[in-house]
Amino acid sequence: MQAKALIEEVDAEFEALKSRIFLNGGTYVNIVALKGRKDEREKAIQRAKDAVAEIDAAGVQVKDLDIGLLDFPCVVGDEIILLCWKLGEQGIGHWHSTSEGFAGRKPIDERIIRGQKKIN
Numbered sequence: 001m002q003a004k005a006l007i008e009e010v011d012a013e014f015e016a017l018k019s020r021i022f023l024n025g026g027t028y029v030n031i032v033a034l035k036g037r038k039d040e041r042e043k044a045i046q047r048a049k050d051a052v053a054e055i056d057a058a059g060v061q062v063k064d065l066d067i068g069l070l071d072f073p074c075v076v077g078d079e080i081i082l083l084c085w086k087l088g089e090q091g092i093g094h095w096h097s098t099s100e101g102f103a104g105r106k107p108i109d110e111r112i113i114r115g116q117k118k119i120n
Contacts, residue, residue: 001087003048004065010041069102076112083108 017034021027052062055070061082063069068087073080074095084094084105095112096104 001065001068003044003051006044007041007048010037010044013037063102074112081112083112 014034014037017029021029048065052065055062059073061071061073063071070085071082072085072092074083075081079097081095081097083092084096084102085092093108094105095108096102096106
């Protein structure tokens, strides 16, 4: 999430510079500083890719980097569901079907804890 925030920050800086250059019909640009920011952005992109790949390798699905949303596939009965966690939550306390997504989150109940019943 921090890497994504840095990427967006650098992108906004470059867009603002582009607008300033256009509106002024040109302007002085510190190429060395811009190159440094571009390099920071590239490193942040790689950090984000590496983090997502590491999470994915553990079998966890990254659903939303902006809010820190993760889904954990889980078999309950003969159905695959997704246990759902959002950054800031104390633990995994919600689930949804593979077709519902975040909007369909429901609290984990005994059926899921026991993993014995098909979920309707």
